[in-house]
Amino acid sequence: MSIVVREASLQEALQVMSSIEEFAKPESVESLGKRLDDKKQLILVAEEDGALLGFKIGYEQGDDTFYSWLGGVNSQARGKGVAQSLLVEQEHWVAKEGYSWLTVKSRNQFSSMLRLLLRNGYWIEKCEHYPNPQENRLHFRKSMLTEI
Numbered sequence: 001m002s003i004v005v006r007e008a009s010l011q012e013a014l015q016v017m018s019s020i021e022e023f024a025k026p027e028s029v030e031s032l033g034k035r036l037d038d039k040k041q042l043i044l045v046a047e048e049d050g051a052l053l054g055f056k057i058g059y060e061q062g063d064d065t066f067y068s069w070l071g072g073v074n075s076q077a078r079g080k081g082v083a084q085s086l087l088v089e090q091e092h093w094v095a096k097e098g099y100s101w102l103t104v105k106s107r108n109q110f111s112s113m114l115r116l117l118l119r120n121g122y123w124i125e126k127c128e129h130y131p132n133p134q135e136n137r138l139h140f141r142k143s144m145l146t147e148i
Contacts, residue, residue: 003053003082005089008045010036013055013070016045020072022110032057035069042066042093046073046082053077056086064100066144083116091120095144102142109134 010029017023040060046053054073061067068090073082094102104122106113122140130136 003046003048003080003085005044005046005085008043008055010043010057012045012052013043013057016052016055016074017070017072019052019074021075022072032070035059040097042090044086044089046077046086048077054082054086056090058090058094058102060099061103066094066097066099066102068102068104078112083113084120087116087120091142091144099144102144104140105137106140107134108136108138114138 010032014027014029014032017027036057036059042056042058044056046055052074054071054077056068056071058066058068071083071086073086091102102122103125104117106117108114117140120142122142125139125141127139128137
């Protein structure tokens with residue numbers, strides 16, 4: 001599999017998002033754009049032979065922190081290194097831009113994402129508890145100071 005990761009538009013990220021069943025709430029370019037507002041941002045897609053397989057959206061959360069907000073890989077491309085490729089590209093960009101920290105949240109129900117983050121040196125900073133433990137939000141953090 002020859003995966004290419006590149007910067008992309010919100011429309012391209014939304015196209016991939018709409019093909020991922022875990023995203024229950026429908027989004028639009030406008031709804032995503034409101035969250036990004038005028039923040040410094042990075043939108044990535046992963047593709048193979050022109051087919052969009054995954055995406056990652058993040059934005060500046062302060063002078064030294066970048067937040068990896070949304071991301072996913074469509075079911076046909078899972079287990080093929082797409083999420084890893086997106087994560088590596090995002091980390092490289094974040095470090096190059098001079099951020100000290102990269103943060104991300106995930107839920108207990110997304111075990112593949114949790115394993116990916118732990119395997120890549122992210123540590124759990126805190127947990128937001130919900131009545132259904134599968135919905136618990138885990139906050140991860142990784143230092144970017146050694147990633148350049």
